[in-house]
Amino acid sequence: MIKLLSILLFLSSVLFSKSIFNDEELKYIENKKYITVSNEFDYEPYDFNRNGKPSGYSIDLLELILKDSGLKIKYSTKPWTQLLEDLYSGKLDIIHTIYKTKEREKTMSFSTGYSKVIQSYIIRKNEKDIDNIDKLFAKKVGVSKGWGEVEFFKRFPQIKMVFYENIEEKLNALSIGEIDAIVNSNNVANYYIKKYGYTNLKISNSVKNMYGARLNNHHYAALKENSILISIINKAYDNTSIDDIEELNKKWFGKANSSNVIFNEKEQEYLDRKKSINLCIDPDWLPYESFDKRGNHIGLSADYFKLFSQESGLKFNTVKTDSWSQSLEYMKNKKCDMVSFITHTKEREQFFNFTSAYLKIPIVIATKLDISFIDNFNNLGDRKIAIVKGYGVAKSLLEKYPNLNIEYVDNISKGLDLVAKGEVFGYVDSFATISHTLQSEQKTQLKIAGEADIYWNLSSGVRKDEPILVDIMEKLINSVSVEQKQKILNNWIVIKYEKTIDYSLIWKILLFFTLVLLLFIYKQYLMKKSINEFSQLIDSTMEAILIFKEDKLVDSNESAVKIFAYLNKKDMKGMTFDDFISGESKELAYKERENAEDNIELLAQRKDGSKFHALFRDSSLKDKNIRVISVIDITHIKQLESQTKQAQMGEMIENIAHQWRQPLSTISTISSGISLNIDLGNKPEYNTISEDMNRIVSTTKYLSNTIETFRNFLKEKKELKEVVLQDRLNLVISIVSDSLKSRHIQLKNNIDEEKFTFTTIVGELDQVLINIINNAKDAIKENDIKEPWVELNLEKKEKYFLLTIEDNAKGIPEKIIDKIFDPYFTTKHKSQGTGLGLHMSYKIVTESLRGKLYVENTKNGAKFFIEIPYTFE
Numbered sequence: 001m002i003k004l005l006s007i008l009l010f011l012s013s014v015l016f017s018k019s020i021f022n023d024e025e026l027k028y029i030e031n032k033k034y035i036t037v038s039n040e041f042d043y044e045p046y047d048f049n050r051n052g053k054p055s056g057y058s059i060d061l062l063e064l065i066l067k068d069s070g071l072k073i074k075y076s077t078k079p080w081t082q083l084l085e086d087l088y089s090g091k092l093d094i095i096h097t098i099y100k101t102k103e104r105e106k107t108m109s110f111s112t113g114y115s116k117v118i119q120s121y122i123i124r125k126n127e128k129d130i131d132n133i134d135k136l137f138a139k140k141v142g143v144s145k146g147w148g149e150v151e152f153f154k155r156f157p158q159i160k161m162v163f164y165e166n167i168e169e170k171l172n173a174l175s176i177g178e179i180d181a182i183v184n185s186n187n188v189a190n191y192y193i194k195k196y197g198y199t200n201l202k203i204s205n206s207v208k209n210m211y212g213a214r215l216n217n218h219h220y221a222a223l224k225e226n227s228i229l230i231s232i233i234n235k236a237y238d239n240t241s242i243d244d245i246e247e248l249n250k251k252w253f254g255k256a257n258s259s260n261v262i263f264n265e266k267e268q269e270y271l272d273r274k275k276s277i278n279l280c281i282d283p284d285w286l287p288y289e290s291f292d293k294r295g296n297h298i299g300l301s302a303d304y305f306k307l308f309s310q311e312s313g314l315k316f317n318t319v320k321t322d323s324w325s326q327s328l329e330y331m332k333n334k335k336c337d338m339v340s341f342i343t344h345t346k347e348r349e350q351f352f353n354f355t356s357a358y359l360k361i362p363i364v365i366a367t368k369l370d371i372s373f374i375d376n377f378n379n380l381g382d383r384k385i386a387i388v389k390g391y392g393v394a395k396s397l398l399e400k401y402p403n404l405n406i407e408y409v410d411n412i413s414k415g416l417d418l419v420a421k422g423e424v425f426g427y428v429d430s431f432a433t434i435s436h437t438l439q440s441e442q443k444t445q446l447k448i449a450g451e452a453d454i455y456w457n458l459s460s461g462v463r464k465d466e467p468i469l470v471d472i473m474e475k476l477i478n479s480v481s482v483e484q485k486q487k488i489l490n491n492w493i494v495i496k497y498e499k500t501i502d503y504s505l506i507w508k509i510l511l512f513f514t515l516v517l518l519l520f521i522y523k524q525y526l527m528k529k530s531i532n533e534f535s536q537l538i539d540s541t542m543e544a545i546l547i548f549k550e551d552k553l554v555d556s557n558e559s560a561v562k563i564f565a566y567l568n569k570k571d572m573k574g575m576t577f578d579d580f581i582s583g584e585s586k587e588l589a590y591k592e593r594e595n596a597e598d599n600i601e602l603l604a605q606r607k608d609g610s611k612f613h614a615l616f617r618d619s620s621l622k623d624k625n626i627r628v629i630s631v632i633d634i635t636h637i638k639q640l641e642s643q644t645k646q647a648q649m650g651e652m653i654e655n656i657a658h659q660w661r662q663p664l665s666t667i668s669t670i671s672s673g674i675s676l677n678i679d680l681g682n683k684p685e686y687n688t689i690s691e692d693m694n695r696i697v698s699t700t701k702y703l704s705n706t707i708e709t710f711r712n713f714l715k716e717k718k719e720l721k722e723v724v725l726q727d728r729l730n731l732v733i734s735i736v737s738d739s740l741k742s743r744h745i746q747l748k749n750n751i752d753e754e755k756f757t758f759t760t761i762v763g764e765l766d767q768v769l770i771n772i773i774n775n776a777k778d779a780i781k782e783n784d785i786k787e788p789w790v791e792l793n794l795e796k797k798e799k800y801f802l803l804t805i806e807d808n809a810k811g812i813p814e815k816i817i818d819k820i821f822d823p824y825f826t827t828k829h830k831s832q833g834t835g836l837g838l839h840m841s842y843k844i845v846t847e848s849l850r851g852k853l854y855v856e857n858t859k860n861g862a863k864f865f866i867e868i869p870y871t872f873e
Contacts, residue, residue, distance in 0.1 A: 020236070021232060025231060025232050025235075028229070029069060029070045029071055030070075032071065034071070034073065035093040035094055036074050036075075036094070037062065037073050037074070037092070037095075038076060038086075038087070038094065038095040038096060039076060039077040040078075040080055040083065040097075041078075041079065043097060044056065044188070044191050044192065045057055045187065045188070045252045045253070046097040046115070046187075047096065047097045054075045054077065056252075057251075057252040057253075058115075058218065058220075059075075060248055061114060062220065064244060065236040065237045065240045066233070066236055068236075069236050071232070076091070076092060080144065081145050081146045087223065088223070090223070094221070094222055095220075095221050096218070096219070096220045098218065098220075098221050100113075100219055100221075100587075101148055102591055108221045108222065109221065109223070109230045110219040110220070110221050111220040111221070111234055111237070112234050112237055112238075113217025114217070114218060115187075115217065116217055117186060117217075118206045119149075119206065120183070120184070120186050120203050120204060120205065120206050120264070121136075121203075121205060122174065122181060122182045122183070122189050122203055122204070123174070123180070123181045123201070124201060125202045126200070127180070129204040129205055129471075130204045132208070133156060133207075136159050136180065136181055138158060139180040139181065140159075140160045140162050140179040140180050141153060141162070141180065141181050141182060142162050142169075142173055142179045142182040143161045143163055144163065144164055144167070152183070152207075153183075167182075167188065171196075171201065174201060175200055175201060181204075183207055190203065190265065193265060202265055203265050217587075220233050261311050261312065261475050261476060263472065267468055267475075271314060271472065276316070277315070277316050277338060278317050278319050278335065278337045278338075279297075279305065279316045279336065279338055279339070279340060280318075280328075280331060280336035280340075281297060281301060281318060281321075281341070282327060282388075283320070283321055283322060283323065283324070284324075284411035284412060285324070285341075285388075285433060286436050286492075287433065287436045287492035288300050288301060288359075288432070288433060288458075288492075289301040289340060289341065291318075297318040300359070300489070301340035304340070304358075304488060307484065308473070308476040308477075312472060312476055314472075319335060319336050323410045324390045324391065324411075325390040325410070327339060332351055336463075337462065337463055338460060338473070339460065340460060341359065341458040341459075341460070342354070342458065342459060342460065343391070343392025343393055343458065344459050345392045347395070348461070352461040353463075353464060354462075354470070355460045355474045355477055356477065357457035357459045358460075358477045358480070358485075360456070360458075361432065361458065362451060362456075363429070363430060363452040364430070364450065364451050365377075365385065365427065365428050365450050366416060366419060366426060366428075366429075366448055366449065367425060367446065367449040368422070368445060368447075369447050371426075371447075373449060374426075374449050377400075377401045377450070377452055377453075380404065380405075380425065382403070382405050383426075384407050384423075384424045384425055385404060385426045385427065385428050386406075386407050386414075386415035386419065386424045386426070387407075387409070387415070388410070388415065389408035393428075394408075396454055396456075397428065397452060400452075400453075401452075412429055413437065415429070416434075416437060416443055416446060419446055420443065420445055420446060428452065430456055431451075432492075434448060482574040482575060543630045544560035544562075544563045544631040544632075545557040545559070545560060546628070546629045546630075547629075548577065548628075549625060550625050552575070552576065554573065556569050556572050557569075560631070563614075563631065564604070564606050564607060566607050571607075579605075581603065581604055582603040582605045582611045585602040585603040589602055599615050599616070600617075600618070601613065601615055604616075604631065612633055612635045613635050614631050614632060615632040616629060616630070616631055617629065720759065720760070721759065721760075722757060722758070723760060724756065724757055725757070726751060726755055728765060729769070729794070729803075732766050732769045736770060736773050736774070739777070740773075743777060743780070745780060745789060745790060746787075746789040746790070747789070747792070748789055750792060750793045751792055751793070756801060758868070758871070760868065761848050761849065764844045764848045764849055765844075765866075765868070767841070767844065768845055768853070771838070771841050772838075772841065775838070776861075776862070779807065779809035779861070779862070780807060780808075782809075783809050783810050785809055788807070788808060788809070791804075792804070797867075799870060800867045800868055800869045800870060801867070801868045802867055803865075803866040804864065804865050805864045805866075806861065806863040807860070807863075808861045811857035811861045811862050812857060814857070820855065821838050821842040845866060845868075849868055851866065851867045851869055852865070852867040853865070853866055
């Protein structure tokens with residue numbers, strides 16, 4: 001029975017391997033007895049060793065995904081630095097729980113990322129949270145040799161690095177005050193703090209670079225020459241059950257959290273303990289917030305706090321009050337823990353901690369219909385205006401307009417009633433609130449008559465004795481996406497208006513709002529003029545222009561709207577750089593964006609999720625946190641490059657055909673002669689048959705050698721190495737010579753036999769030479785040249801080799817000679833050329849080979865000059 005089970009397990013393993021691996025991978029598995037895998041002593045919970053047994057998430061995951069592959073695992077347990085050395089020396093096949101860096105990618109191949117972590121600052125509990133790297137200037141941080149954190153801190157010489165062997169040593173040093181901070185993943189830090197009782201340590205904020213917090217991936221890695229093993233691991237990982245991986249995640253990290261918000265240990269303890277929060281709101285302030293007839297919390301704030309509850313697990317109990325001033329009293333008397341929307345003022349700081357503002361509202365005044373437009377609140381004189389008692393915006397109004405005569409009311413309905421009765425001149429509140437109330441209560445005798453030229457910036461307010469809650473709320477507010485904010489706004493300001501439409505009132509409101517807008521435009525005329533000129537400038541460009549401030553899109557041009565398929569510029573505002581690139585390109589984007597002036601080729605993403613090839617260029621403005629990114633859609637270029645490669649392949653096949661034509665004719669003639677003699681009854685002599693067979697064998701070998709030459713040329717890797725220049729030129733000549741002969745074109749080879757050795761990228765120069773010779777061949781045919789020829793010359797100059805290719809095809813017309821290296825420029829019919837051949841040749845010579853490519857007309861025709869430097873720098 002046991003033998004039968006063993007056989008069944010073996011067969012299932014074989015079937016599994018054959019189903020997902022290719023022949024090369026199967027052969028590797030068959031020949032490999034086992035793979036040697038790294039194991040650290042103490043990087044819990046990912047990779048550690050207890051009592052001689054390798055343990056951890058990365059260990060378990062590798063064994064899980066390779067269990068049916070046929071590969072056995074042997075572990076090597078050593079310190080991290082020694083494991084890295086063993087990998088480079090070939091003693092290790094796989095190293096894991098490793099971050100991908102640009103330096104490591106030069107020598108290593110990396111698997112799919114299998115564990116996403118955010119790096120955070122770990123500090124002592126009695127220290128203030130670190131929200132920026134400059135808080136560590138003139139302080140000490142603990143690091144480990146060979147870890148990615150060393151490269152990060154090297155960029156900040158103001159911070160002193162203290163080296164330790166492992167994370168436990170770093171945590172011990174941090175705990176007793178030898179250092180001020182360390183950087184590690186939340187998973188690892190949480191594990192150590194909880195398991196080993198570092199009660200005086202805490203996880204502070206995530207580490208941010210100039211583009212914000214970044215996710216890192218843990219990978220399995222092998223040396224590039226062993227990349228087939230990474231391919232096997234990737235395929236096995238993709239075919240591993242999601243349920244099995246989820247069980248493994250639960251084992252090492254607990255239940256999965258659906259929240260996008262990452263809380264530190266202190267915040268999570270608070271959430272687990274508190275469970276619910278008493279929330280006070282303004283009971284009469286629609287569309288922002290209110291109670292419905294059943295006493296349920298409704299409005300914008302209700303929608304926001306539903307999201308906050310989903311993300312945090314907190315229950316927000318809305319406390320019923322009769323007025324906003326009563327809500328403030330409840331806060332002072334600790335009947336409420338927080339208020340949903342509040343204006344941040346100096347006076348309130350003794351009772352509240354404030355989050356950042358997450359709603360910005362224009363302030364307007366409502367008056368009777370017969371009142372003229374109010375373009376400046378200073379013109380109100382001593383006329384009385386009403387405002388709800390306790391509104392913080394009153395302070396902002398008095399600071400800007402100190403002579404205002406304000407009467408305080410309990411709610412908006414009372415304020416508007418006083419206006420209608422003529423007891424006050426006007427009522428001041430937000431545009432949306434007044435519009436909503438005028439329509440819902442059918443107060444057609446009132447209108448919006450002016451704007452205060454200030455904005456109501458609303459935050460959440462938390463009681464002073466709940467400092468952790470304000471940190472939690474800040475994270476929850478920051479987690480709300482632009483799309484979610486817009487949806488909430490549409491629910492209560494756009495959609496609600498459509499339910500009760502008073503067209504006369506809408507037209508009146510729109511009229512006065514337009515007048516306010518025109519007045520504002522007039523006041524800002526000069527500024528707007530310069531902005532418009534700038535907009536016209538960027539709108540005139542073909543490429544997309546994206547302007548970011550603090551990593552949020554503040555402006556763009558029309559090309560950006562079209563390229564990314566949005567409705568208009570406003571539809572794009574507030575988006576981040578990540579929103580414009582596809583997921584598979586984000587890792588490359590983060591690596592390359594710090595090379596601010598370099599072009600980066602990425603997969604871009606449109607609004608509908610479709611992807612396209614694009615060229616990104618990132619620039620920053622001095623002394624401002626503003627970045628300007630230009631984007632060019634290169635999908636067409638990619639298609640033309642593909643067409644060009646196909647055309648080049650066609651030309652290569654034509655060259656092969658020319659070289660085979662004569663040998664095949666020889667074989668055909670010999671075999672036909674033998675067959676004819678047999679049919680005529682002539683018995684061929686043995687010596688004659690032997691000689692014919694030898695000629696056929698010799699000719700067949702020539703055909704085989706021809707194919708081998710072309711095969712080696714096509715599969716040759718484009719890598720940097722030392723070559724003999726004449727050998728490369730002879731290879732090109734052997735490829736094109738028969739094609740030239742078939743068209744009766746003489747090849748004048750004036751290259752000396754002296755061997756010139758130099759370092760270059762193999763294959764690049766060959767491609768350029770073949771391309772130029774093929775162009776000469778086409779020009780000769782087009783111009784019907786008698787006695788055509790192509791001449792090759794080579795000279796050794798002081799610092800470079802000069803290679804020339806000249807033809808007698810009458811030259812290039814002077815009016816286009818300066819354009820022939822431009823992309824898409826071609827004199828051929830569109831079915832014969834894409835206009836990229838010479839452009840690609842120019843890029844190869846000038847960028848890849850670090851040389852020069854130019855052309856001149858001679859008395860015979862066109863002469864191309866290629867300068868190749870002796871050394872590749």
